[in-house]
Amino acid sequence: MYKQNYLSKISYKKEIVPGIFDMRVVCKEIAQQAKPGQFLNIKCCEGLTAILRRPISICDIDTKNQEIRFIFQVKGNGTKLLALKKVGDNIDILGPLGNGYYINDQYTNPLLVGGGIGVFPLLMLIKSISSQNSTVYLGFKNKEMVVLEKDFHKVCSNLQIATDDGSYGHKGYVTQLMEKKLQKDPVDIVYACGPEPMLRLVNNTCKKYNIPCQISLEQRMGCGIGACLVCACKIKTTQDWEYKHVCKDGPVFWGNEVIFDD
Amino acid sequence: MTEINMKINIAGVEWNNPVVTASGTFGFGREYGEYIDLNKLGAICVKGLTLAPRQGNQPPRIAETPAGILNSVGLQNPGVKYFVEHEIPFLKKYTSKIIANISGNTVEEYCSMAELLSDSDVDLIEMNISCPNIKEGGVAFGTNARTVNSITREVKKHCKKALMVKLSPNVTDIKEIAKAAEDGGADALSLINTLLGMVIDINTRRPILANNVGGLSGPAIKPVAVRMVWQVASVVNIPIIGMGGIMTGEDAVEFLLAGASAVAVGTANLIDPTACMKVLEGLENYMYRNNIKDIKEIIGKVEIN
Numbered sequence: 001m002y003k004q005n006y007l008s009k010i011s012y013k014k015e016i017v018p019g020i021f022d023m024r025v026v027c028k029e030i031a032q033q034a035k036p037g038q039f040l041n042i043k044c045c046e047g048l049t050a051i052l053r054r055p056i057s058i059c060d061i062d063t064k065n066q067e068i069r070f071i072f073q074v075k076g077n078g079t080k081l082l083a084l085k086k087v088g089d090n091i092d093i094l095g096p097l098g099n100g101y102y103i104n105d106q107y108t109n110p111l112l113v114g115g116g117i118g119v120f121p122l123l124m125l126i127k128s129i130s131s132q133n134s135t136v137y138l139g140f141k142n143k144e145m146v147v148l149e150k151d152f153h154k155v156c157s158n159l160q161i162a163t164d165d166g167s168y169g170h171k172g173y174v175t176q177l178m179e180k181k182l183q184k185d186p187v188d189i190v191y192a193c194g195p196e197p198m199l200r201l202v203n204n205t206c207k208k209y210n211i212p213c214q215i216s217l218e219q220r221m222g223c224g225i226g227a228c229l230v231c232a233c234k235i236k237t238t239q240d241w242e243y244k245h246v247c248k249d250g251p252v253f254w255g256n257e258v259i260f261d262d
Numbered sequence: 263m264t265e266i267n268m269k270i271n272i273a274g275v276e277w278n279n280p281v282v283t284a285s286g287t288f289g290f291g292r293e294y295g296e297y298i299d300l301n302k303l304g305a306i307c308v309k310g311l312t313l314a315p316r317q318g319n320q321p322p323r324i325a326e327t328p329a330g331i332l333n334s335v336g337l338q339n340p341g342v343k344y345f346v347e348h349e350i351p352f353l354k355k356y357t358s359k360i361i362a363n364i365s366g367n368t369v370e371e372y373c374s375m376a377e378l379l380s381d382s383d384v385d386l387i388e389m390n391i392s393c394p395n396i397k398e399g400g401v402a403f404g405t406n407a408r409t410v411n412s413i414t415r416e417v418k419k420h421c422k423k424a425l426m427v428k429l430s431p432n433v434t435d436i437k438e439i440a441k442a443a444e445d446g447g448a449d450a451l452s453l454i455n456t457l458l459g460m461v462i463d464i465n466t467r468r469p470i471l472a473n474n475v476g477g478l479s480g481p482a483i484k485p486v487a488v489r490m491v492w493q494v495a496s497v498v499n500i501p502i503i504g505m506g507g508i509m510t511g512e513d514a515v516e517f518l519l520a521g522a523s524a525v526a527v528g529t530a531n532l533i534d535p536t537a538c539m540k541v542l543e544g545l546e547n548y549m550y551r552n553n554i555k556d557i558k559e560i561i562g563k564v565e566i567n
Contacts, residue, residue, distance in 0.1 A: 003296045005534065043533070048329040048481050049534060079324070094535070173320040220322040220470075223330070223532040225296075227289035229309070229338050242337055244319050248293070261320075 005094040006030060007044075010087050011146055016147050021083050024062075024069045031066040034058050036125035037100030037193075037252045040070060041224035042082065043092035048077035055221045057121040057193070058096060060151075071100060071120045071147070080201055082214070097224050098251050101125050101191050101214050108133060111187040113174050113202055115139040115194025116154070119148060121216060123190060126155050134158065135181065138196070139174035143167035175201040182209045189213065196260065203255040213255035219246045234259035266549045267556040270304070270523050271447035272501050273355055273424035277304035277359055277383045277524065280557060281514070281542045284505050284528030285310050285363035285388065285428075288336065290349040291341065291356075297535035302542065304524060305359035307348065310390055312364070313371045315341035325461040325470035330480030330507070331529055332459050334473035337365055342375050346382045359385040364430070369413050375419040380422035387423045392430030401455075404430040404466070404472015407442035409527035414446025424452040426503065431483075432458050435522040452503040453494060454487045480529040481507040489519050495521020495562055510538070521562040 004159070008025035016022045024073040030040070041053040049084045060069040074083050085091060101121075108131050114122045119138045126134060135158040140146045142165045152159050160177055161169035170177055175198060181187070182205065190213035192202040199215045206213035222228035226248025268279035282305040288294055300306065318338025325332045339345075345362065353360045362384040366372040372389060389465040391404035391413060403413050410427070416426055429436060431454040439486055440451055456477025461470045469475070487506025495502055504522025507529065508514050514525040525545075530537035545557075555558060556558050 002298060004536070027466060050326065051329060051480060051529075052324075052326050081506060091483070220324050222324050222333070223293070223535070225289075225293045225535060227293040227331075228287055228324075228532050229289070229318065229335050230321070230333060232318065232323060233319040243321075 001013045005092055008068070008093050010085055010089050010091060012048045013085070013087050014072070015083075017145055019072070019074045019147075020071060020147060022069070024067045024220055025083075025091060025093065026066055027067040027068055027093065030068050030093065030250070031061050031063055034061050034068065034096040034124075035100035036103070036128045037121050037195045038096040039224075039251060040068070040093050040095035041097055041221070042094075044078040044082040047117060052078070052082055052222065054078045055222060055224060057095075057200070057216070057251075059120040060123060060127070071117070073117050079215075094224055098247055099249070101252050103128055103214075105130055107131065107189045109187045110134050111178065111181070111190045112136045112152060112196065113190060113192040113198075115174055115198040116145075118192075118194030118198070118216070121193050122191065123148060123151055126152065136160070137162065137174040137177045139194070140168075141165070167196065173201070174198065178202065179205055182211070187211060190255075192216070192255075200260050201250050203208070203258065203260070206255055214252050215255050215258060216251045217246050217253060218251065219257065221247055225249070234261065263453050264545060265440055266554070267558075268546070271496065271501070272388065272524060273426070275359055275424055278357065279304040279542060279545075280518070280524035281362065281545070282503060282524055282526045283307050283538060284526040285361075285390065285529045287528040289354055290345070294531065294535055298539050300356040300358055303356075303538055305361050305385070306353060306356070307361035307387055307526065309339055310337045310365050310373065311339050311342045311345050312337055313342055313366060313375055315339065316346065320472040322470055322472055325476070327461060327478060327480070328482060330478055330482030331532070332461050332471060332476040332478050333456070334471045336473065342378055346378060350383050354383055359444040361386045361388050361426070363388040363390050365390045369416050372413060372415060372417045376417050376423075376425070380420070382424060385523045386426055386430050386450070387421060388426045388452055389417055389500060390428045390455070392428050392432075395425070397506070401430050401432060404428075404439070404455075405433050407438045410439050411442040411446040412446055414416035414443050418447035424449040426452050428455055429453040429494075430455050431486060431506075432558030436490045437497045440498050442499075444498045444500055448500060450501045450503065451494060451498065452505065454483070454490050454506045457486065478543050479507065481509055482514075483507050485514060488516050491517055491521040491522050492564065508541060510547055512552070513540050513547050514541050514545050515560065517556070519559050519562070519564040521564070522559055539551065
């Protein structure tokens with residue numbers, strides 16, 4: 001059996017905050033296979049405008065209804081066109097792609113850290129973790145941009161929100177919440193997804209407290225399956241470093257193998 | 263339905279059909295082998311190889327453009343020796359012909375690679391003298407008729423396989439370059455490589471590609487490619503592999519009519535992993551619809567006004 005792309009029907013669509021769309025599609029095959037941290041490569045329109053697919057992380061799966069949920073922010077041409085799609089329309093999806101988060105029952109005390117549109121894949125992750133002792137810190141620009149608070153609350157009691165301007169929750173970055181926690185209360189793994197400056201800080205903090213961490217990287221992507229080699233990221237080797245690829249080798253990597261350029 | 267013959271012959275190598283992958287868009291075939299039956303391809307042209315392994319350029323390496331993409335991968339590859347030892351055995355499992363694409367910084371590097379590959383199981387060697395994404399060599403060899411002639415002549419001495427020269431569109435007169443390659447002993451030509459381009463992010467005021475400039479491919483360049491294939495076909499007697507923005511069987515037919523004997527699918531692979539199969543089916547459908555029994559009947563059959 002060969003892998004394939006799937007024409008999937010949109011079953012739900014809502015603009016949850018300005019410019020951010022919550023979308024669900026029905027696709028049995030993807031719903032059965034998807035793991036937390038994996039992504040979809042989505043064709044936003046037919047024809048030659050926005051010709052490339054757009055990589056969008058999987059936010060949640062409803063296996064009973066064979067529904068895949070993804071949330072995206074309108075950033076350019078492709079996402080603008082995707083946001084115009086209506087419930088009942090079909091979209092061409094390749095996926096699930098990439099390697100998701102490493103989940104293991106040995107981790108009884110995990111910490112999940114998300115920033116901005118990086119919070120979405122963490123929802124499926126927290127639902128997949130068996131530990132009842134998880135902590136989630138989510139960071140947003142301001143109160144208006146806070147999303148998925150209820151969804152996370154349902155599955156995690158240790159949830160804290162931070163906003164850059166202090167208009168909601170903790171004032172400042174999620175990494176400050178993280179640092180404060182780790183000073184008194186160690187965790188056994190950190191899972192993170194968010195903008196690169198946040199990931200750097202998460203990575204450095206984990207190094208300081210000697211905690212393993214898994215971070216999800218982002219890069220401009222082409223094929224999504226590891227052939228075109230455009231989505232390069234620097235990964236340590238025993239000797240030096242090499243360019244691996246976000247789509248096939250990631251998007252999730254161990255923090256201690258990632259090199260962020262200055 | 264009547265039988266159609268899709269077989270073509272490129273420089274003494276018989277292909278089951280004229281559809282080949284464009285170098286750099288198909289890796290070494292492994293990823294796409296999970297989506298399509300690689301046996302159904304006429305040939306597989308692999309990711310560009312260099313003598314020593316290369317890390318390639320800093321990311322971002324891709325930017326979308328109207329009906330196209332701009333890339334600057336910079337020939338990230340594990341080196342020709344690794345290819346011979348680890349990738350050819352995989353590719354040999356399929357009936358498709360194998361084309362190795364080589365790039366060098368110096369004439370000597372091209373010659374060493376041609377020698378190494380001459381003793382391997384590849385069927386054809388594509389000499390890339392048109393890569394816009396590396397500092398030395400690459401396109402520098404491909405934009406001057408005299409250098410094209412001398413490098414082709416030199417590499418040919420070290421090459422026991424059929425040698426195909428991949429031409430750059432970033433030249434004033436593609437016919438002159440094509441003839442220089444043919445005179446140098448090229449057994450076939452492939453064209454076009456990407457057009458040098460640039461995309462600027464107006465908010466950051468910086469180019470999107472870390473390398474600032476890169477190679478433009480996709481449907482946006484198709485008319486340029488068809489025109490160049492037609493021009494080259496009018497002046498050379500060796501087979502041409504046409505490429506540049508082929509997304510459908512109809513696109514492929516245009517290239518064949520213009521004078522290409524085979525067609526390479528590139529950018530389309532990045533969008534649809536089954537693109538090559540769709541181009542092949544579209545090509546076959548065109549033949550059935552128009553009652554063409556042999557693909558060779560349409561090669562170069564454009565009727566010029």
